[in-house]
Amino acid sequence: MSQALSTCGLSSGYGPLQILWDIDFVAKSAETLVLLGSNGAGKTTFLKTLVGLIRPLSGEITCLEKRVETWSADRRIRMGISYMSELGVVPSLSIAENLTLGGYFQPNAARKTQLNAMYDRFPDLAARKRTLAGSLSGGQRKMLGIAKALMSKPAILLLDEPSAGLSPLYVTQMIELLRGLKEESVTMIIAEQNTKFLELADRVSVMENGRLSFQGNVEDLTQDDTLRHAYFGIH
Amino acid sequence: AKTPNQLVIGTLYASSGSFATSSISSYDGLKFWAATVDRQGGVYVKALHKKVKIVIKAYNDQSSATTAATLYNQLITMDKVNVLVSDFGSVLTSVAVPIAQEHHQLLFDVTGTGASFFTKSNPYLVLTSLPTSAIWPNSLANYLVKQKTKRVAVLYDTNDFDQSQYNTLVSRLKAAHITPVYTGGVPTSTTNYAIIDHAIAASNPQAVVEFGYPNNDIAFLQSLNANGVHFPKVFTIFPGQQLQLMQQNVGVSGLANTLTYPTPPLLQYNRVNFGMPLSAFEKQFPSVEHHPVDFLTVAGYNAGLIIQKTLETSPTLTQLGMRHAVNSFSGTLNTIDGQFKIDSTGAQIGERLPVGQLIKRGNGLAVKFLQH
Amino acid sequence: MVAYTILSGLLFGLYFSLMAIGLNLIFGVMRMVNLAHGDFIMLGAFAAFFAYTMWNMNPLVTMLVVFFLFIILGGALYYLVVPRLLRAHDPEMLSLILFFGLSQIIQALAVIAFGNNQRSIDYTALGSGTVYLFGQGFEESWVVVASVSLLAIILVSIYLYVTKLGVATRAVMSHREEAASAGISVHRVSAYAMGIGLALAAIAGVFSPFMIGSIDPTMGTDLTTTSFAIIIIGSLGNPIGTIVGGMIYGLSLMYMESYQPSWSSLVPYLLLFIILLLKPSGLLGRRMRNA
Amino acid sequence: MSPDYVLSVVDVTKTFGSFTALQGMSFHVKKGEILGLVGPNGSGKTTCMNVISGSYRADRGSLHFMGKNIQRTPASKLSHMGMNRTFQIPRPFKGLTVRENLQIAATFVRREAMGLEEIASFIGLEDSLDKESGMLNSTQQKLLDLGRALATGPTLLLVDELGAGMNPHELDITIERLQRLAKQGISMIVVEHLMSFVRQLTERVIVMNAGKEIFEGTLDDAVRNEEVVRVYLGGGTP
């Protein structure tokens, strides 16, 4: 299996404030990786750096065999990365426009078919095409966010807390959806807190205070006492 | 160094803002006068019994009255100028009047003709050019009456200068039993007269009088041309004062046949007994100041002449002393700008403005005098 | 008289929309309050003046040249100031001050370069005839300008609401970081918007000698306030609203000039004020939830 | 109106334009009770909190807090009366320090409440008191919202998705904190999607769907309710 996305010695942060320290990370092609980590550990920062919204301080990022750390975000996204941020949507555009935005680099015809596919998959969105994303509830926004991220038929999908604020039914649906994508061999890196997502994971990475403290499969994680304690509580 | 070997004249000008064009002209006129006298070794100052060079200290008020107030103060209190000359126009002169009075400094007012400035209680003010605006329109009123113009439309801009013209004109006309068929005041900032033209045309006038500042006159005359609205007689003020500027903007055909108050250089006074006559001024001024001759350059120059005469006459350099000297030669002085004569409040009453019509001659315009 | 007033209000309304739309675009896309807007109009006006007096260039040609020049100028200006400004705490308010400074610079340079005189272009440069609309005669130049304005506004609307770049532009308007996450090159899109915004101001300037009268280096300040009134009446950040704003402004201004000229200067501000109080987000504004 | 009720909501309706977000909601909160408010996304839970806390005004219906009609009472007044809340998207005073954030609430609402230090350690921010609150991460900001609410000494606390984005360990700590507050007699309405969280905290839940109440009772009964399962929980119980 080839590598889809990897970093080597990656450090990153906001201006003078360094958040990530020396991260070596590998995601193989068609693999699903769940990124755990307590609050403020730097998961969001890591994803943003991968996609190019934050310039790394040092280190390398390799994506689909190309060195991309100096590339702008749009260039990386055009290569086939897709990123769903914690916010996920553009508030003052309508649902339809958000989706168009998601398929920005697609040819017109492909975008149309993909758009219809999304409406089929998310009937709630189809019902309110012209509603502004900004007036949706928290969970509705997440749904729109994921649909938008899928519009570009990405090879690599980065998701920042897709389940935060989702109702149980939707969480189940979200997991089903991602399982489908997994079968389509999309490489996924999912920053999550909800342990149900571990069902999906081929491997797990744990981030602590801006460093990668664990990378391995789910069994190894549950075997590790300290980690288990930290991430699954006392149960 | 008991006796100074130079005299400082302090003044303001506006390099930007709404009064800039006029202000620069009159400032250039004053500078020209200073250059002229300095070339002859200066002005003879009676109080010092010798010739003294003239230095002009000038600040830029950018057409702001507030800034001007500070700068007048600066000239008086910090620079301690010997002679104070105001900037162009009523607005920029207005703030100088109380400041000069408070500091007992005589103010030579070049063109600030607002009637309210001149009071018996303030001896520190002298107007050097132009009559106070209240007496300008006499000749115009006489002309209209004599021509039996029954239907007159009067449009004016709402500022001191134009409003007092308007008031005077209308009361003179009413005295002759002519009630204007249309009157209207518009903001001085008006630059588009198309709609107003239509409104005036609806009253079907024989003569239309527009009192404005240069910008207003330009915009008004332009819109008449562009609209194709035609009035038998049209009067505006500034073609007579700043013909070149008007001609540039309105064009010869746009100005042809309109009425105005001609002033120097359109109007030539022949009995000049002090300073250059018009012909000499027209020859020398452009080469010194690189600025075409217009009325305001003449007015600026004229202010210099009045100051010169004051210094030559006054036995002392105190401000009130100079004021007395002005009184002493009032009525005897004939300059390029006509007779200089002031009343007891310091207001100019010697100059009278005739009415003239601009006539196309060759590629340019000439004046036909209609009423003195 | 009534018909004349209404029609001229509509003609001027179109022109006023053109005058203001660039300001709205810039505000919408990058939340920058361009207080130098009127000064760019002034620069356009002087471009038209010099092109006409020196080379006898038709203002319509000047318009095209100016449009491309100002797109470049706007793009450059964007990269020079905006990215830096956006890093500050309250960019919207600071932009107000920054562009005020810029406005001072432009005015000062213009006074130094062009002098203070009022200038105007021969009104026949855009056609000297009279055009009859519904039995009322109008200056040909008004009709030409109004038509060009209409065309320009339609093009802007197509750009914003039909093209993909337009969706991207509006995404940037809404949320810069989210737009970047979707793969949009935020800086490039914004630079375009800035360029187009200034270029629209400049072409409005090219026509100003025919619509608002003579020009001078300090004319910009008033035009900026008028433009603001127009876009707020329509709604800030909504370019289509600008057309509504321009029309309302044009009509009420012409009405007042015909019947109550001394109160006409009050009109834009009164309208603006009333609309702000009745519907704080402008006539076409939509509100977002806040909790 | 029973004096035992801290809050009663009767027939409250709220619309946004043509969209009805709340449709005749009625319920009450007893003294010292933690009421769970759950429901699918967009069912109107946050809107309900907004109406109660005075951020929005109800179009119809009545609201009583501590026996007083609060339909037209502004939010600031409510906090003086002893009602406070946290936000789904946290909103601290970003330019001010954690300490100032807490101080403001404490000085403006003079009710009996925990001391500043106590609150700070309660929400686990005792080491960040002089940090600008904009620099905190989102969970910390949510906790700061909670801290600010506590500084006003509330009798009723509205907690909107405090747990979203916390890992299981942090969730446990948070649950324990909220239970401690309940023991002190603070009534709460808790909106949350994590069923384990809701189960540990509440005895009674209200399930909403499309702006209406569809169920009231214990969570265990809710889990067996057909409609609740269909619209909210889906197949398996989480």
Next chain:
Amino acid sequence: MRNRLKAGSVLLVTLLLFAVGTHIYSNENMWFQGMVYLALAQGINILYGFTGYLPFGYVGFFGTGAYAASLYMTDFHTQPIVAILGGGATALIVGLLLSPLLRLSGAYFSIGSLAASQMIYYTVSNPALQAVTNGPYGMNLEAFYNPTASYAVMLVILALTLFTTAYLRYSRTGLALRATREDAVSAAMAGIPVVRMRIMAWLLSALIAGLVGGTFAWHISVFYPNTVFDLNVSIFAIVFTLFGGGASLLGPIIGMFVLYGLYNWIGISAPQYFQLIYGVLIVMLVLFLPNGIMSLFRKKGYDVP
């Protein structure tokens, strides 16, 4: 305690400087205008620095105060000082009438207040109201002209203004205003009566501008509507505040001394380039020192009043 000492000494030094200033540099008009701008800058500071509302039309209150005070003097022959108080009160009433503007936010508010001030201006200067306000032809208070007394009154008003800002800087009212500025919804939840606090700051700044306007009118004694409704008055006051740094006592003082000093210095010696230099300075300031001079001190860890 230390805070009070610091604020007190800043206050005292500033006032003392203006009290004896004319003996150092005798252009008293320059000092007077300096006080005018400083008081206005502090008025802006109270509103913008503490609540985030940037009133572009602040000059509306200034002009209102100037006109009201003048009319009280000329039409009712009141004592200048009483007339100035009346000017302040009138501005306060106008502020109250305009308080719905506070429903707007950000640029909307700025432009809305600008519109309001233009409305006042075009109403006051309208020829149709010549009988009341003398329309576009301005006011003449020659009969009351007294530069020395008006200078002293201005000094007192400045003292009150500075004192008010110092109070806000350190009181819980000031903290509450700043919280409102950060997040109004949260501020309400913290028990702050948001609307009332905002209106209070708004009225306070209106009152200051009204008093200053009245005194200015008395001092200058002849003026036209566009002198006292000149937009540049707002803009200067805003730029001075931002240059120094808002929400502090010292910021606007520094801003005024540096920029107004520069204004006079360049304006007097190199007038043709003044506007250019000023513009460049403002642009640089915003780009490189967006939080004002005070942020330099704060970065170094000094707590300045």
